[in-house]
Amino acid sequence: MLNKESISLLFEEQLASWEQAGNNYKALEGVVAKEVMVDGFPFKVQFNPARIVSSAAKVDAKSIQERKCFLCAANRPAIQKGIDYIYGGDSSNPYTVLINPFPIFPRHLTIPVVAHQDQLIDGKFDAMLDLAAHMPDYSLFYNGPKCGASAPDHFHFQAGNKGFLPLEENLPSMPRTILYEEEGTKVFSIKKSINGLIVIESSRREVAAEMFDEIYSLLEVKEGEREPMLNILCWYKGGVWTTALFIRSKHRPSHYFEEGEKNILISPASVDLGGVFITPLEKDFEKMGSVEIKEILSEVLISFEELALLAQKIKTKLNSL
Numbered sequence: 001m002l003n004k005e006s007i008s009l010l011f012e013e014q015l016a017s018w019e020q021a022g023n024n025y026k027a028l029e030g031v032v033a034k035e036v037m038v039d040g041f042p043f044k045v046q047f048n049p050a051r052i053v054s055s056a057a058k059v060d061a062k063s064i065q066e067r068k069c070f071l072c073a074a075n076r077p078a079i080q081k082g083i084d085y086i087y088g089g090d091s092s093n094p095y096t097v098l099i100n101p102f103p104i105f106p107r108h109l110t111i112p113v114v115a116h117q118d119q120l121i122d123g124k125f126d127a128m129l130d131l132a133a134h135m136p137d138y139s140l141f142y143n144g145p146k147c148g149a150s151a152p153d154h155f156h157f158q159a160g161n162k163g164f165l166p167l168e169e170n171l172p173s174m175p176r177t178i179l180y181e182e183e184g185t186k187v188f189s190i191k192k193s194i195n196g197l198i199v200i201e202s203s204r205r206e207v208a209a210e211m212f213d214e215i216y217s218l219l220e221v222k223e224g225e226r227e228p229m230l231n232i233l234c235w236y237k238g239g240v241w242t243t244a245l246f247i248r249s250k251h252r253p254s255h256y257f258e259e260g261e262k263n264i265l266i267s268p269a270s271v272d273l274g275g276v277f278i279t280p281l282e283k284d285f286e287k288m289g290s291v292e293i294k295e296i297l298s299e300v301l302i303s304f305e306e307l308a309l310l311a312q313k314i315k316t317k318l319n320s321l
């Protein structure tokens, strides 16, 4: 059964018995972080060498095909245990809640579906809302197949303990444009600090899911892709689901491909966009300042201008329902 107690027990048991994971969580306690203010938003930069596996992950079709999927039960280390979670009474496609052995958060979980199937959010967002309600100490996140997921071929969510991502605490005071409002529900776009950000707040799960579906249907799907480029953060607090939708325009920023001095090995995903940039290399940790963060945000997310156009469409659509 998935609840606070079973998750605590899983961590206790896995950190005691699984040496690699135990060491990585211990190492995380000593990682260096700094704060960088960007237009009034307190970003953090974390120097985390163990995350090189994810930041430098090869996610092109050929590399993916040639490696063994690390989220399939058959290929996972025997020592890795999980908690079963069945969504909506559908036992035909359960999820497993696992501890992430390469943590960014002091408590970091990976939640794959059991079956090996592609990373596509369509039809699965409601499960994300349900998981968030089952895990009130955590923020859930989803990285699209071209938006930071290191296993684009195996559907999964991740979760990290609350109190870590600056967005949770700062969102209430961020300037916004309201796009839709009804009792218990608000949809708005953010006007400052982070471009490309739309937020759904609702005390009703089915309304949150409906809002998501409507917004999703308005997003552009790039040629050759199967879903709009997205990162999603979702948490449940005081009876309200908050969902942050980061609308992407690019997978990896130009810094990732630069040579020499300008190179920064950074492959932004939900955690970075939620306020914590992860740098596996020390030289990049030093380099990351407000100019670099702004540049990266402006490259990987749609601009404020593009967001304003999208927001208008969302407003029209939601208010015509």
Ligand SMILES: [Zn+2]
Pocket: 069, 070, 071, 072, 115, 116, 117, 153, 154
């Ligand atoms: Zn798999």
